[in-house]
Amino acid sequence: MKRNVLIIGAGGVAKVVAHKCAQHNDELGRIVIASRSVAKCQAIIDSVRAKGSPKLPAELEAHALDALDVEATKALIRETESQIVINVGSAFLNMSVLRACIETGAAYLDTAIHEEPGRVCETPPWYGNYEWKHLDECREKGVTAILGAGFDPGVVNAYAALAAQRHFDRIDSIDILDVNAGSHGKYFATNFDPEINFREFTGQVWSWQNGQWTSNAMFEVKRSDDLPVVGEQNLYLTGHDEVHSLSKNLDVSNIRFWMSFGDHYINVFTVLKNLGLLSEQPVKTAEGLEVVPLKVVKAVLPDPASLAPGYTGKTCIGDLVRGSRDGKPHEVFIYNVADHEEAFAETDSQGISYTAGVPPVAAARLIASGQWDARRMVNVEELPAEPFLELLDAMGLPTRIRDERGDRPWNQF
Incomplete structure (x- = not known):
């Protein structure tokens, strides 16, 4: 032990x-x-x-x-x-x-x-x-x-394993849906380390489709889903960790990760990216100082931990799995809903x-x-x-x- x-x-x-x-x-x-x-x-x-x-x-x-x-x-x-x-x-x-x-x-x-x-x-x-x-x-x-x-990764991987072991004879697709329907009240902030957050979205978006890696641009592919508790949400195809292991460990031809974004987040992100402020490569200022633009943006944004007081609303994260069972088409959504205020009351965190x-x-x-x-x-x-x-x-x-x-x-x- x-x-x-x-x-x-x-x-x-x-x-x-x-x-x-x-x-x-x-x-x-x-x-x-x-x-x-x-x-x-x-x-x-x-x-x-x-x-x-x-x-x-x-x-x-x-x-x-x-x-x-x-x-x-x-x-x-x-x-x-x-x-x-x-x-x-x-x-x-x-x-x-x-x-x-x-x-x-x-x-x-x-x-x-x-x-x-x-x-x-x-x-x-x-x-x-x-x-x-x-x-x-x-x-x-x-x-x-x-x-x-x-x-995600983690619990959603367990959801995929549960679906494969208990609910399906064959799985055709796993779509991991990640929705934060909460509000932190700030003009703009990320829910975890801004540097890591932005790095997920500034390059190619990789997904596993038809048994091979497929590349798209961020915010290129969109879907809408009516989800438990949080209701109708817009989600965008995004590259994410769990797609890489699930594509190796499960015999499934289509594995994709989708995350919800509001129009305001997309607009601010697009401006920052187009200005080069989300680059991880160092640049020199007029004064000769070498700085990494992404680290500067991180420095001026709110610390994600500071968002917890006053954060309201809920998250909904889960796996939408489609395939067949007993020779018939079958679909399940395995998910969790979490509450920002309840999380803060217990752990001082959002x-x-x-x-x-x-x-x-x-x-x-x-x-x-x-x-x-x-x-x-x-x-x-x-x-x-x-x-x-x-x-x-x-x-x-x-x-x-x-x-x-x-x-x-x-x-x-």
Whole structure:
């Protein structure tokens, strides 16, 4: 049984992870939070204590760490006797933190695919460019590494696995629909790290169609869906992490990711992009200073964690799956609805951080119990889906299913 959790990162998602780990510290043990800013780590600990989240008298520690420094990360893992590392820092850290876990034997969890600062929207499959190069090493050393254990990627991967195992004889298409129908009241802001957010949309949009990779431009392909609770929404074809692993691990010809955007977001994004302000490549100012335009935009936008107070509305994220069962056409929508105000009341965080932060803690609990201690590198769809969804039901992210029989909890037949 693995115990003691090191959380890397101190943003909104890390705050949710810390609260949820504290709520289950009878299983997970000591909780350590580490980032470049020890003050941000301590602020999360203060929030955890103020909300009364710890189930047992809590061992909570804040540490300063440059997680790009593999030796420093290894030293902290050993010093704190952390057997599970939840990486919710920048996606630029993944390979460094993974390396530290491989060399110390700690289980590794993340919520997003690795990115290199100077590269945007690389050629698929993204996992194959970085993480999957360490498949053999993790297996040989018996190191558990669970990739993309947030909501999307993560929970939606489990939804796809559930659909394949329980609801279909053959799946023709999986459309992952991600809607935030909430309002933060700001003129313009992103719900997570602006740098990572914009990088998803400035290059090519890759989807898996007719058994091959297909490229489109951002906002080129649009659809509308009438979804539970949030109603009619416009969604746009977008490249996303889970498409890359699902296309490898499931025998499905069409896998696409769609995200909702309002007209205002699209207009502001388009202006910033056309002006070159979303470029990841450095430029020189008239004064000779070298700056990265995207980092400047990030610096002037609101911190996503600051959006939580006063954020209203709901999210709806799920998998629309089509195929056949018993020789007949079949369609299901497996989904979750989360509430921004409820997330803030529990964890001082907005709903996007909540949906991303709860699942890796559920995954950590399954590693701790041994059910997901795979001793190899896996994506979520390669693991048993039902124990994961059962924990999420109890931890604040209940799953529902809508099909020809109506709308009901996922485990009601």
